[in-house]
Amino acid sequence: MAKMHVDEAPIDDELVLRLVAGQFPQWAGLAVEEIPSSGTVNAMYRLGDSLTVRLPRIAGGVPDIQKEASWLPRLAPLLPVRIPAPVGVGQPAEGYPWPWSVQNWIEGEIAVAGSVREPEGLAEDLAGFVRAFRVIALPDGPAAYRGGGLLLLDDGTRAALRQLEGSIDTATALAAWESALAAAPPVAACWVHGDLMPSNLLLDQRSRLAAVIDFATTGLGDPACDLIPAWNLLPAHARVIFRAALDVDGATWNRGRGRALSMALIQLPYYRHTNPGIAANAQHVIDEVLADFRAG
Secondary structure, three states: OOOOOOOOOOOOHHHHHHHHHHHOHHHOOOOEEEOOOOOOOEEEEEEOOOEEEEEEOOHHHHHHHHHHHHHHHHHHHHOOOEOOOEEEEEOOEOOEOOOEEEEEOOOOEEOOOOOOOOHHHHHHHHHHHHHHHHOOOOOOOOEOOOOOOHHHHHHHHHHHHHHOEOOEOHHHHHHHHHHHHHOOOOOOOEEEOOOOOHHHEEEOOOOOEEEEOOOOOOEEEOHHHHHOHHHHOOOHHHHHHHHHHHOOOHHHHHHHHHHHHHHHHHHHHHHOOOOHHHHHHHHHHHHHHHHHHHOO
């Protein structure tokens, strides 16, 4: 498995086999296969036919293991599509330094921008998922990762723009970013998924939304966080359907576009040579956001 981060733990099939055999003997001997993914925080392996092993690549992903184990069972009944169900939490062993998890396997095709066969229906599905999240009333929810004010992202976004000078239209990107910063802040926080990247969306054979995975960023935050599929996945005409289905006001839409742009600007130089999937989607987002911003 190629490394994306300098501080990444070494993970391979043999390690997963040993961890499972040592801590979950009921699953010892099941086949282990790495799941190709553009995920940046966790390595994913299929275990047998019905399970998934999830191991943090870096220390920053460790708190997410217990977070998902705690919140996924409570969120599942409140959402309109399938989400992962934790079935076990493993402990550090075999030279691997952190907790890890076993979840159920969910069948589906990873969404890819430009390859969705029915984007209009997917836009409706995504809006339904976001609406369901916004009305969740579970108490004591954690703060969503990236869910705070846009100003918290300003330094990283401007640093990325300096890195990308000469490779994208940084003047328009800066104008789009500053427009988002100037938008009115949210009236109140709500529950958000926080990371509706295409790689976290599983589609059925009709390209309709079948499941959403990776809830590490979930919590209470700016409702604009969950608008990012408008630019990272949906074509322009389906973007209109998505916005209308959510009845999004101008300020929230502008913040959502800014969040999508900031994430993409930071991802592109960091993952350009180590994660082609993330880098390609980041370039796609930048192109879509700048075209959208120029169109007014």
